[in-house]
Amino acid sequence: MSERRETGDPAAPANTTRTGGNRAGGNRAGAHDAVSGGRGAVSGRGRARRDEAVSRRGRARGDEAVSGGDRAVSGAPAYEGKPVADRLCDDDGRLRRQAALALAALAAVLLAVAGLTTPWTTPWTTLAAAPPDPSRDFSAAEIARSRAFDAATSLPGHLSLALTLLVAAVLIATPLGARAVERLRGPWWLRVVCGVVVVSAFTTLVRWPLGMWFETILRAYGLSTQDWASWTGDRLKNAAVETFLLCLALVVLVALARRVRRWWIPAAAGAFVLTVAASFVYPVVFEPMFNDFTPMREGPLRADLLAMAARDGVPVRDVLVADASRRTTALNAYVSGFGATRRIVVHDTLLRAPRQEVALVVAHELGHAERDDVLHGTIVAALGSALGAVLLFLVFEAVRRRAGVGSIADPRAVGAVIGLMSLGALLLGPVENVVSRQVEARADLHALELTRDPATFVAMQRRFAVANISDLSPDAVEYVLYASHPSGPERIATARAWARLNGVPVP
Numbered sequence: 001m002s003e004r005r006e007t008g009d010p011a012a013p014a015n016t017t018r019t020g021g022n023r024a025g026g027n028r029a030g031a032h033d034a035v036s037g038g039r040g041a042v043s044g045r046g047r048a049r050r051d052e053a054v055s056r057r058g059r060a061r062g063d064e065a066v067s068g069g070d071r072a073v074s075g076a077p078a079y080e081g082k083p084v085a086d087r088l089c090d091d092d093g094r095l096r097r098q099a100a101l102a103l104a105a106l107a108a109v110l111l112a113v114a115g116l117t118t119p120w121t122t123p124w125t126t127l128a129a130a131p132p133d134p135s136r137d138f139s140a141a142e143i144a145r146s147r148a149f150d151a152a153t154s155l156p157g158h159l160s161l162a163l164t165l166l167v168a169a170v171l172i173a174t175p176l177g178a179r180a181v182e183r184l185r186g187p188w189w190l191r192v193v194c195g196v197v198v199v200s201a202f203t204t205l206v207r208w209p210l211g212m213w214f215e216t217i218l219r220a221y222g223l224s225t226q227d228w229a230s231w232t233g234d235r236l237k238n239a240a241v242e243t244f245l246l247c248l249a250l251v252v253l254v255a256l257a258r259r260v261r262r263w264w265i266p267a268a269a270g271a272f273v274l275t276v277a278a279s280f281v282y283p284v285v286f287e288p289m290f291n292d293f294t295p296m297r298e299g300p301l302r303a304d305l306l307a308m309a310a311r312d313g314v315p316v317r318d319v320l321v322a323d324a325s326r327r328t329t330a331l332n333a334y335v336s337g338f339g340a341t342r343r344i345v346v347h348d349t350l351l352r353a354p355r356q357e358v359a360l361v362v363a364h365e366l367g368h369a370e371r372d373d374v375l376h377g378t379i380v381a382a383l384g385s386a387l388g389a390v391l392l393f394l395v396f397e398a399v400r401r402r403a404g405v406g407s408i409a410d411p412r413a414v415g416a417v418i419g420l421m422s423l424g425a426l427l428l429g430p431v432e433n434v435v436s437r438q439v440e441a442r443a444d445l446h447a448l449e450l451t452r453d454p455a456t457f458v459a460m461q462r463r464f465a466v467a468n469i470s471d472l473s474p475d476a477v478e479y480v481l482y483a484s485h486p487s488g489p490e491r492i493a494t495a496r497a498w499a500r501l502n503g504v505p506v507p
């Protein structure tokens with residue numbers, strides 16, 4: 001998902017559900033997709049048994065020796081009636097059929113869970129009777145500014161997407177990734193780690209100019225408050241977190257592939273666990289690396305918010321304030337974590353808004369909390385990761401020759417695996433957006449029902465759209481690729497439709 005537009009908010013969490021608009025506040029930075037346990041990421045624990053034997057053989061006989069997994073490596077004993085090669089082929093076919101079955105089963109479970117937890121019936125499109133009209137709520141100058149910002153960011157946005165595709169294609173379809181790693185020496189796990197570092201460093205480097213371009217635009221529009229030193233620090237920290245998680249996932253993946261023929265089974269289980277664990281610890285491990293969080297100061301606002309949460313029946317111990325103003329002027333709030341780590345966070349930039357508007361933002365977040373949107377999103381993402389691990393087993397055969405590697409057990413395969421992961425994340429982005437927009441619309445309805453105050457809701461949406469320079473009328477491509485939330489005018493239209501339906505004065 002690093003193909004999303006660059007953002008001024010590198011700490012933007014992945015497994016959070018946000019109020020923020022489509023752009024400056026709402027987009028997510030690449031690293032955090034890895035934090036959320038990127039698709040295809042794997043976990044688990046491999047023992048260092050037989051490692052050296054495998055790697056010696058791998059070196060002696062070339063990649064093919066490793067490709068069949070344990071049995072091939074240990075030299076399959078002849079078996080009655082069929083040559084060894086045929087038998088291995090039969091075995092491979094059987095393994096692939098089993099994996100394909102598992103893939104189908106996982107896909108069915110994933111669709112069922114996503115289908116059941118997504119509010120497909122949230123009537124936000126039908127609620128908004130007419131197509132939203134930005135000119136009703138936004139001045140000509142505001143609309144022009146939004147269009148200009150959109151025009152300025154379109155090119156780097158699309159280039160970023162193209163670059164992600166290009167890098168993935170090179171890693172998957174050419175042996176360049178393998179060549180970069182084959183110079184490395186040492187035990188297999190060290191070559192995996194160094195390989196991930198080399199590939200990540202390369203991607204970070206090629207994306208750097210685009211990032212600077214985007215940051216320059218954010219500054220020109222007054223959305224960024226960072227200097228280059230802190231921007232660089234953020235970016236490097238992001239890259240470090242992403243690389244660390246990729247190293248963890250790939251060392252485990254290669255370890256499994258080196259000793260288990262059906263490695264996709266533990267890999268899928270590990271990917272599931274790693275995704276859930278990463279999302280659970282996200283608020284307490286990763287978020288504090290980028291922002292300071294302080295409990296909201298005692299006062300009427302805090303008292304209002306906690307009283308509203310109590311009225312809503314959502315247990316909230318505290319509302320945290322993030323020092324987002326150190327890098328952005330954009331407004332935002334989100335829920336992250338689940339269970340013991342669940343928290344509602346508002347950006348300090350939001351606290352200048354009138355108290356009722358902040359309350360409406362928090363009411364939206366309470367909607368996420370009440371419906372456990374983060375937990376459900378995490379489970380869906382974890383199932384997606386498990387599915388990615390099985391898919392990796394199935395598709396790797398098709399790419400390994402082009403990528404110039406014998407099997408996934410070969411440390412030189414890390415480039416191709418990273419390429420496939422990044423391609424998978426890219427293709428899933430639009431699907432995630434479809435689900436996300438429904439979930440966000442439900443949280444909006446929750447806020448309206450809890451506060452019964454559509455006028456303040458409209459004022460709050462206006463404030464967000466103007467402060468974050470949201471796209472007021474995204475075209476179809478932008479909507480599909482980037483819109484994790486309905487647009488500001490759509491949300492305003494929903495509030496008006498809600499007011500009409502509920503006999504409340506229409507703002």
Ligand SMILES: [Zn+2]
Binds near residue numbers: 019364
């Ligand atoms: Zn939200």
